Amino acid sequence: MGRNTRKRRTPLATKAIAASAALALGGGGLIWANYYASAHETNNAWGGNQTKAASATVATISCPDVGQKLTNVPAAARNGVAAELAKLDKQITEAYARLASTRQAQANDASFVQNAIVGPLKEKRAATIDRIRIDIQRVGGSFNQSLSQLASCTTLNTNQTTAGQTGGQTGGQTGGQQNTGGQQQNTGGQQQGNGGQAGNGPVAADFVDITKVAPNVQGKPAKQGTASTGSFVTRCGVNANKNHNTDNVIVAPGVTNGAHHLHDYVGNQKVNAFSSNQTFLQGGTSCQNKNDLSAYYWPVVRIQDGTQDFDQNADGGGKEGNVGRILTPVQAQIKYVGSPASKVVAMPQFLRIITGDAKTTTNGLGNANAHWSCTGFENKVQLTTQYPICPQGSNVVRTFAFQSCWDGQNIDSANHRTHVAFPDPASGVCGNGFKAIPELTMRLVYKINPPTVVNGQVKNAYAVDGFPDQLHKPATDHDDFISVTTGGLANKIANCINSGRQCQ
Incomplete structure (x- = not known):
């Protein structure tokens, strides 16, 4: 593409913005809320002069897509690998839920997101990726050890996820x-x-x-x-x-x-x-x-x-x-x-x-x-x-x-991608020995x-x-x-x- x-x-906002439309969802009462706050502004709504943590602007968690990197999984290992990949998705979903429900803790502690969310997520992902390695090697397949580096996740702030600012x-x-x-x-x-x-x-x-x-x-x-x-x-x-x-x-x-x-x-x-x-x-x-x-x-x-x-x-x-x-x-x-x-x-x-x-x-x-x-x-x-x-x-x-x-x-x-492809956009011709369907x-x-x-x-x-x-x-x-x-x-x-x- x-x-x-x-x-x-x-331009960066000159004042902290707390867009606090929160909704209690589900029987468990999970609170989903977004607070968009400047990292160095005070806000009396938080009960006094407080310095906002940079993590308060975190919008979402960004984790490398392990599944897209697995192009040579033996057929005998694919079901087991798919189950582990699904666990990676579930781990990210759970981490995001924690991110969305702990905004006040993030605002009070600049290290909260790293210590309480991103760090533990990395440990879970590392263990899951290692199980993927075991599944592949158990049936004689080869595992690219560099995939272990995909355990680490980062965060995206509100500007990075705004339409027109990434991708455009x-x-x-x-x-x-x-x-x-x-x-x-x-x-x-x-x-x-x-x-x-x-x-x-x-x-x-x-x-x-x-x-x-x-x-x-x-x-x-x-x-x-x-x-x-x-x-x-x-x-x-x-x-x-x-x-x-x-x-x-x-x-x-x-x-x-x-x-x-x-x-x-x-x-x-x-x-x-x-x-x-x-x-x-x-x-x-x-x-x-x-x-x-x-x-x-x-x-x-x-x-x-x-x-x-x-x-x-x-x-x-x-x-x-x-x-x-x-x-x-x-x-x-x-x-x-x-x-x-x-x-x-x-x-x-x-x-x-x-x-x-x-x-x-x-x-x-x-x-x-x-x-x-x-x-x-x-x-x-x-x-x-x-x-x-x-x-x-x-x-x-x-x-x-x-x-x-x-x-x-x-x-x-x-x-789920490399067996099919788009034709050349200029000529419509399929390349690399692929056939038109x-x-x-x-x-x-x-x-x-x-x-x-x-x-x-x-x-x-x-x-x-x-x-x-x-x-x-x-x-x-x-x-x-x-x-x-x-x-x-x-x-x-x-x-x-x-x-x-x-x-x-």
Whole structure:
């Protein structure tokens, strides 16, 4: 992904700011709160002349993504390694919860975050990474000892997590085409506000009036004579039956609540942490074409208007900072398209693909593939690091364009990325011996009353579900897919696309 390196600097606040919209969530009464305070100012609200600790500005915990570095895990070790990676996610989630519920202690003690949160987290992560080493070496695999250095975590302050200050990228990849035009709009200045209904986002700087963003969508690669120009649409509904869970069967098989956020599921109806390939074949489908048993799933979008939903007191929901009313898309289009450079081969049975990155707040935008826009603007503006505020009469649109190059051998990889790739953005050609497969595209439309930003506060904010430490940033949007077909459907899709027809 390209990056816009132009960053807007915001002057440091001259007074301490305590944005203390705190909400007691769940039966355990976990308090999520954000305090944005200058490190050297006094504040009578704290009961006298006190010097704020620098840690009071800490917004989240940033830990290296170990899973992305594991590219050569033996098949016999993958389930055990996946379970340990899920423990790393749980450790970060627990550490963030402690960070969010100890703001006063942080303000009183400059060393609190390091001594009570980050230090113990490092010890837990070191032990977990060592168990990963043991799992890999036990079956004869090799372990890169430098991965042990990934145990250490750091913290990000409020400025470092403000939209437009890190990454600064407005466009993303649409159909493999990189969009880097248009300057990122920063509506929030220094990150202020209540950090959303749960205290962990979104904030004012995460939103932009789409009518004020310069066009940034570039043209697609020119079609060559060997292009596959057809398309295949599968109609699978909008998850009106509310098929949800917080599992992550691709990344964390066998681990309940492995995603730490809620997914919408369409297509295959029996997808959870304990599903297997055999389960998928028996799962039934919401798709009109009953030969399409594929699993299509994505994080839910919620409106944060003070309302609650069924998971307010549940893991992955309110207990982990994913709050508000869940929105069902008013439209959900699933479409397979061809390659501008070549014919496509059929997708292999049980192929797994994850597009985007749920952890861009701490990982950076290298694997970001989020696209946010509004109806009437999709051909002009696509946003990655901000949510659009759409004009009246226009709806919010999320689109996904999956990797469409396959290594020809593997249905998954250790880090769930290296077996598939995006084509070259200029030519559309797959490189390094990869083969073109049908490009899965998804378009989700939501009817959302436009949020308003007044004095750094967001009213009626909306946000995508995510890991609590990722602060509900729009760039963390991602989508998951498992290809499961019967009756020769995979070949029918490829043949339709290769012959230039429009099928369903």
